[in-house]
Amino acid sequence: MNHCISGQSPSQGATEARTESENAEVALQNIVEGFQRFRTEVFPQQKEFYRALASAQRPRAMFITCADSRIIPELITQSSPGDLFVTRNVGNVVPPYGQINGGVSTAIEYAVMALGVHHIIVCGHSDCGAMKAVMDPPSMESMPTVKAWLRHAEVARTVVEQNRCSCAGRDTLEVLTEENVVAQLDHLRTHPSVAARLASGQLFIHGWVYSIETAEIKAYDAEQGRFRPLDSEGSIPMATPRPRFHPR
Ligand code: ZN
Numbered sequence: 001m002n003h004c005i006s007g008q009s010p011s012q013g014a015t016e017a018r019t020e021s022e023n024a025e026v027a028l029q030n031i032v033e034g035f036q037r038f039r040t041e042v043f044p045q046q047k048e049f050y051r052a053l054a055s056a057q058r059p060r061a062m063f064i065t066c067a068d069s070r071i072i073p074e075l076i077t078q079s080s081p082g083d084l085f086v087t088r089n090v091g092n093v094v095p096p097y098g099q100i101n102g103g104v105s106t107a108i109e110y111a112v113m114a115l116g117v118h119h120i121i122v123c124g125h126s127d128c129g130a131m132k133a134v135m136d137p138p139s140m141e142s143m144p145t146v147k148a149w150l151r152h153a154e155v156a157r158t159v160v161e162q163n164r165c166s167c168a169g170r171d172t173l174e175v176l177t178e179e180n181v182v183a184q185l186d187h188l189r190t191h192p193s194v195a196a197r198l199a200s201g202q203l204f205i206h207g208w209v210y211s212i213e214t215a216e217i218k219a220y221d222a223e224q225g226r227f228r229p230l231d232s233e234g235s236i237p238m239a240t241p242r243p244r245f246h247p248r
Contacts, residue, residue, distance in 0.1 A: 059085040061119035062111040091130030156180040201243030
C-alpha cells in the first residue's frame with residue numbers, strides 16, 4: 001500500500017493557487033475539515049501502517065528546507081510518514097556549530113547520533129522570500145529577528161557579489177539561492193556529529209534547489225563544483241567530501 005501523500009490533491013478552495021484571500025475563519029475551517037477527512041477517510045485505510053509506526057521511527061534521511069508553504073518535502077520525494085526527519089526554517093539555514101544552540105543544531109545532532117541517518121539533504125527553492133530579503137537588506141528593517149537569522153546567509157550574498165562576472169546571464173536570485181545551499185552545507189560540516197561521520201564515510205550530505213514552477217531539482221556536485229539536474233540519467237550529484245577514516 002502506498003502511504004505517501006502522492007494522492008493528495010489541493011484542499012477544497014485551493015484547486016488552483018488561491019487568488020482571493022480567504023478570511024481567518026474560513027482558513028481555519030479548511031484546515032480542521034482537512035484533519036477530519038484525514039481521520040475518517042484516510043487513516044482507517046492505513047491503520048496497520050500507523051500502528052507499526054506508533055512506537056519507533058527510522059527515517060531514511062534528514063531533510064532541511066525552507067518554511068515556505070509551497071515546499072512539501074514528502075510530496076516532492078513521494079515519501080511516507082516516518083521516511084523523512086524534516087527541519088524547516090526561513091531560508092533553509094544551518095547555523096554554524098557553537099553559535100546558536102537552537103532547533104536546527106539540536107535536530108542535526110539528534111538525527112545523526114540518535115536516529116543514525118545516512119543522508120542529510122539541504123534544500124533551497126525558487127522564488128524564496130528569504131533569499132530576496134538577503135538581496136535587499138533594507139526590506140528586513142522592520143523584522144529584527146529575520147534580519148539576525150539571515151546573517152547566516154550573508155556569506156552567500158558576498159560570494160555572489162564578489163564573483164558577479166562568472167554568473168553573467170543568470171538570474172542573481174537563482175545564483176544566490178544555490179550559493180546559500182553551498183554555504184549551509186559548509187555550516188553543516190562544522191557540527192561535530194556531522195564532521196565525524198563524514199570523515200568515516202557513514203554520512204552523506206546533499207545540496208538541492210527545487211523549482212516550484214517546473215518541479216525540477218538541481219543538486220550540488222562537489223567534485224565538479226556546480227549544480228547538476230537530479231534526473232534519472234547518470235550518477236546522483238553528491239556534496240559529500242571524501243572520507244578519511246574507516247568506521248570503527
Ligand atoms: Zn524560502
